[in-house]
Amino acid sequence: GRPLDNKGALNLNKTWPIFNTAPGISERSLLKDQLYSGVTMVDMMFPVVLGQRIAVLGDTKSGKSTFLLQLGANQAGSKKIFVYVLIGKRRAEIDQVIETLTGAGMLKQSIVVVADIFSSLAQSYIAPYAGCAMAEYLWHNGYDVVIVYDDLSAHAKIYREISLLSEANPGRDSYPGDMFYAHSSLLERAGKLSSSGKTLTALPVVLTPSDDITAYLPTNVMSITDGQLIFDLATFRQNVRPALNAGLSVSRVGGRAQTPRQKQITQTVFKILADFRQAQEFSHFGSELSNESRQVLIMGQQLQEAFRQFPTELYASYQQELILEVIIMGNGMRSIDVAKLKKEVKKVAPSKVSSDKDFERVAESLLKKYSIEVEA
Structure with missing residues (x-):
C-alpha cells in the first residue's frame, strides 16, 4: 500500500505476514x-x-x-x-x-x-x-x-x-x-x-x-x-x-x-423491554390496560428515550448505569424528563458514585429532581 494522507512516505523497517495463522x-x-x-x-x-x-x-x-x-x-x-x-x-x-x-x-x-x-x-x-x-x-x-x-x-x-x-x-x-x-x-x-x-x-x-x-x-x-x-x-x-x-x-x-450492578440493571431492563413489547401489542386492540401494563408502557418509552443517542453523544459506564437506574426506580409511576436527566448525568463526577450507597443516593436525588408522580 501507499500513504494517502499527503504526509510523505513511511519509514518502514519491519515486516509481518499478511496471511498469518491464528494463535493456538x-x-x-x-x-x-x-x-x-x-x-x-x-x-x-x-x-x-x-x-x-x-x-x-x-x-x-x-x-x-x-x-x-x-x-x-x-x-x-x-x-x-x-x-x-x-x-x-x-x-x-x-x-x-x-x-x-x-x-x-x-x-x-x-x-x-x-x-x-x-x-x-x-x-x-x-x-x-x-x-x-x-x-x-x-x-x-x-x-x-x-x-x-x-x-x-x-x-x-x-x-x-x-x-x-x-x-x-x-x-x-x-x-x-x-x-x-x-x-x-x-x-x-x-x-x-x-x-x-x-x-x-x-x-x-x-x-x-x-x-x-x-x-x-x-x-x-x-x-x-x-x-x-x-x-x-x-x-x-x-x-x-x-x-x-x-x-x-x-x-x-x-x-x-459486567459488574454485579451492571448485570442487575441489565436483567431488569431486558424484562421491562420484553413486557413493554407485549403491552404494546395489547394496547393496539384498544382494550383497557391494567395499572401494571400502563407502568410498563411508561418505563418502556422512557428506556427508548434513554437509549436514543446522537452520533456525537457518548456516555461513561457509570453515567449509563445512573440513567437506567433512575428509570427503574421510577417504576413507571413517575414521569421522568429523560432529556434533562441525560444532561445532568454528564455533570456527575465518577467520585460521587464510587460506592453502591453513593450510587443509590445520587440516583434517588436525580429521580426526585427530574420526575413528577403520575396518576395511576
Missing part, C-alpha cells in the same frame, strides 16, 4: 474486560469484550458505520489503537470516517486502510488481511487493538469475482467453496494473548439486504463470531438510534465483563 488455544487467555463504546444500549445490554469477535449486521443506511465510529471516538485518550478497514467504499464515505476520527481526536491513534471502488480486485481482496497484519503486529508488540472490517459483504463479492475469473468451481450463490475459510481464518486471528494480556478485538460488518439475516454471508459470519449486533430498518424508522434489534442481537461473552 494454549496462547490465548479468557476474555473478561469490557470495551466501552459510549453507546448505552450496546454497553449495558450487549457488551463488547476486549478480544471478542462480534459481527455488526444490518441493511444499508441502518446506522452500522455510525455506531462503529462512535466506538472508535470513545477510545480517544486511551492507549488503544483503532484500525478501520474500508472495502469498496466511495470517496464520500472514506472522508466521513477520517473527518469523524479527526474531530474526536482519534486519528493520531488510528490506522485507516482504504480500498475504494476504483481499487483493483487484488487490492480490495487483500485489504482486510493487510489491515489485520498491521493490527496483529501492534497487538503482539504490547498494544490493545480494535479492528473494523467495513464490510465483508463487499470483500466476499470481490473474492467471488476473482474466483469466477480464475474459473474455479462456484459454490452456493456462486461464491467460492472456501468462502467460509476466507473469513474464519481472518476473524480467528483476534483474541487475547496469555503472554501479555493484550487483545485484538474484531468487528466485521456484513450487509443484510431487506433485513434478511438468514442469507449465506450473514449466517457464515454469525457462526464464526462470539455474538452479533443487528441493526434493522424497521427499528430505524421508529426513530430509534442506534437502530439495534434488541430481540436478535446478542453478545455471547459480554456477561463476563
Whole structure:
C-alpha cells in the first residue's frame, strides 16, 4: 500500500505476514474486560469484550458505520489503537470516517486502510488481511487493538469475482467453496494473548439486504463470531438510534465483563423491554390496560428515550448505569424528563458514585429532581 494522507512516505523497517495463522488455544487467555463504546444500549445490554469477535449486521443506511465510529471516538485518550478497514467504499464515505476520527481526536491513534471502488480486485481482496497484519503486529508488540472490517459483504463479492475469473468451481450463490475459510481464518486471528494480556478485538460488518439475516454471508459470519449486533430498518424508522434489534442481537461473552450492578440493571431492563413489547401489542386492540401494563408502557418509552443517542453523544459506564437506574426506580409511576436527566448525568463526577450507597443516593436525588408522580 501507499500513504494517502499527503504526509510523505513511511519509514518502514519491519515486516509481518499478511496471511498469518491464528494463535493456538494454549496462547490465548479468557476474555473478561469490557470495551466501552459510549453507546448505552450496546454497553449495558450487549457488551463488547476486549478480544471478542462480534459481527455488526444490518441493511444499508441502518446506522452500522455510525455506531462503529462512535466506538472508535470513545477510545480517544486511551492507549488503544483503532484500525478501520474500508472495502469498496466511495470517496464520500472514506472522508466521513477520517473527518469523524479527526474531530474526536482519534486519528493520531488510528490506522485507516482504504480500498475504494476504483481499487483493483487484488487490492480490495487483500485489504482486510493487510489491515489485520498491521493490527496483529501492534497487538503482539504490547498494544490493545480494535479492528473494523467495513464490510465483508463487499470483500466476499470481490473474492467471488476473482474466483469466477480464475474459473474455479462456484459454490452456493456462486461464491467460492472456501468462502467460509476466507473469513474464519481472518476473524480467528483476534483474541487475547496469555503472554501479555493484550487483545485484538474484531468487528466485521456484513450487509443484510431487506433485513434478511438468514442469507449465506450473514449466517457464515454469525457462526464464526462470539455474538452479533443487528441493526434493522424497521427499528430505524421508529426513530430509534442506534437502530439495534434488541430481540436478535446478542453478545455471547459480554456477561463476563459486567459488574454485579451492571448485570442487575441489565436483567431488569431486558424484562421491562420484553413486557413493554407485549403491552404494546395489547394496547393496539384498544382494550383497557391494567395499572401494571400502563407502568410498563411508561418505563418502556422512557428506556427508548434513554437509549436514543446522537452520533456525537457518548456516555461513561457509570453515567449509563445512573440513567437506567433512575428509570427503574421510577417504576413507571413517575414521569421522568429523560432529556434533562441525560444532561445532568454528564455533570456527575465518577467520585460521587464510587460506592453502591453513593450510587443509590445520587440516583434517588436525580429521580426526585427530574420526575413528577403520575396518576395511576
